[in-house]
């Protein structure tokens with residue numbers, strides 16, 4: 001059993017398009033979804049850079065006017081290489097720039113305060129995580145460190161670790177990374193706990209903004225055992241939006257003979273329109289997208305039917321069913337043995353997805369009773385409470401999760417020698433015997449891979465280590481390789497030569513593409529810098545508003561005031577000129593220090609104070625400018 005952490009804890013669903021945070025409420029015996037400063041229960045996973053940094057709703061709201069500096073979809077990039085074919089297509093549609101950095105790591109280019117900055121996906125995700133932390137802290141009224149963060153079940157080792165790194169950069173103690181469908185199963189199990197004493201096989205169908213996950217979970221006497229999991233880390237609502245965007249780019253071209261595909265602002269506006277239309281098509285049969293002056297002054301006005309939308313995405317919807325079948329096959333379970341099919345993720349609201357699923361399971365009672373947008377954060381909060389000392393009344397539930405991908409070593413001929421097969425319950429320790437391939441071989445190499453391909457090279461290389469000092473013996477000398485997978489799904493590998501006792505191994509922490517501890521340190525410092533800058537900006541806006549407000553009120557007061565009897569025309573002009581100067585300061589871009597505005601306000605107050613109390617003085621000698 002894992003050790004418990006000190007201090008209260010939250011659960012964060014770090015989504016591709018929206019994120020959600022929840023905390024366990026002991027008095028009520030349930031998790032509470034925490035609303036953000038806009039009163040919303042989910043927060044857009046958006047970060048924008050202007051003369052300030054915006055996160056969440058504020059960032060999303062200005063996306064159309066600042067497309068190249070408004071970043072979303074960081075989750076699609078996290079833990080991947082720039083050359084990854086999965087992001088090749090996205091690159092063309094993103095209005096922001098992504099370049100290849102060291103070790104082919106994708107880096108997002110933004111312009112912040114007139115300067116170019118390159119940010120890793122981990123940094124963008126860390127900004128979203130710190131926003132979620134702030135939302136929780138504001139609501140709970142205490143500062144927090146501990147969190148459980150969810151990831152798609154199908155996230156590989158580097159995607160999981162990169163997410164954990166993002167948490168560290170955000171100043172969080174990531175107690176556990178858990179799989180999204182497993183979290184949803186916890187939420188479902190808690191809500192249904194009254195009738196959970198008998199064994200239930202629950203199929204979690206989680207179709208979100210960027211990822212698709214399915215899991216088959218067996219719930220019995222409070223034990224949640226994941227039997228199998230499958231998915232696609234690059235399939236979700238945004239792909240459906242993309243299909244619609246591409247369709248309308250063509251339609252617009254056909255009708256107006258202009259191509260908007262190179263215009264980020266137009267694409268962003270069209271994407272917003274498509275996303276809204278998609279949601280409408282979940283309850284209406286058709287809808288019209290209207291965007292004024294989309295490109296070169298030409299208005300956009302096109303209709304789309306639900307049938308057309310379904311047609312554009314047919315193959316993607318069908319792919320969801322294929323993956324569901326794979327999951328059942330892996331769990332060795334028949335469709336009819338599944339008791340409940342639970343819908344999770346915003347895109348599970350799409351009627352065609354639901355009807356395909358009903359047909360697939362030959363049942364018409366899909367479970368929609370848990371909120372698909374909130375179930376994952378809800379479950380993460382339950383897990384967070386289970387891992388924290390601060391909660392005494394936590395549901396008595398035990399979670400047994402599985403590894404989504406097989407793990408092994410490349411053997412002679414580039415064959416994948418699996419040590420831990422996929423869907424093995426974690427944490428787990430397993431070993432395998434590997435042999436030298438040459439006579440008198442002094443050193444053996446151990447390339448560690450994850451994936452299902454027989455040819456190791458086609459799987460994902462996690463790291464490489466060597467074992468030296470082998471005895472000078474003919475080939476076939478055995479070495480024992482031990483794989484240890486922890487609760488987060490993070491791997492340690494070690495090889496031992498029993499004859500000499502020689503040992504070597506790696507914790508897969510610093511493989512290429514992953515952040516080094518120095519980089520994490522730098523990013524933590526940078527996060528603090530951003531935070532300080534945000535604070536400075538807020539202070540400056542406050543000071544500017546106070547000055548603006550004062551000038552406005554005093555000008556009004558001066559107009560209503562019997563000035564002629566109290567002030568000479570030249571005195572009046574002196575004061576008015578100070579107000580004009582103040583307004584120019586407010587409008588110009590020159591000043592960005594709060595102190596400049598605060599000082600000017602103080603001077604104005606000092607100058608106007610006598611007027612307010614109906615006394616006239618000579619102000620001219622106070623003006624030192």
Ligand code: AMP
Nearest residue numbers: 015018208209237279282345346347349
């Ligand atoms: P999630 O990652 O679970 O927050 O899901 C977000 C995705 O769900 C986005 O792509 C949304 O466009 C999509 N979505 C939310 N509501 C609906 C709806 N009513 N119909 C279709 N898609 C939706």
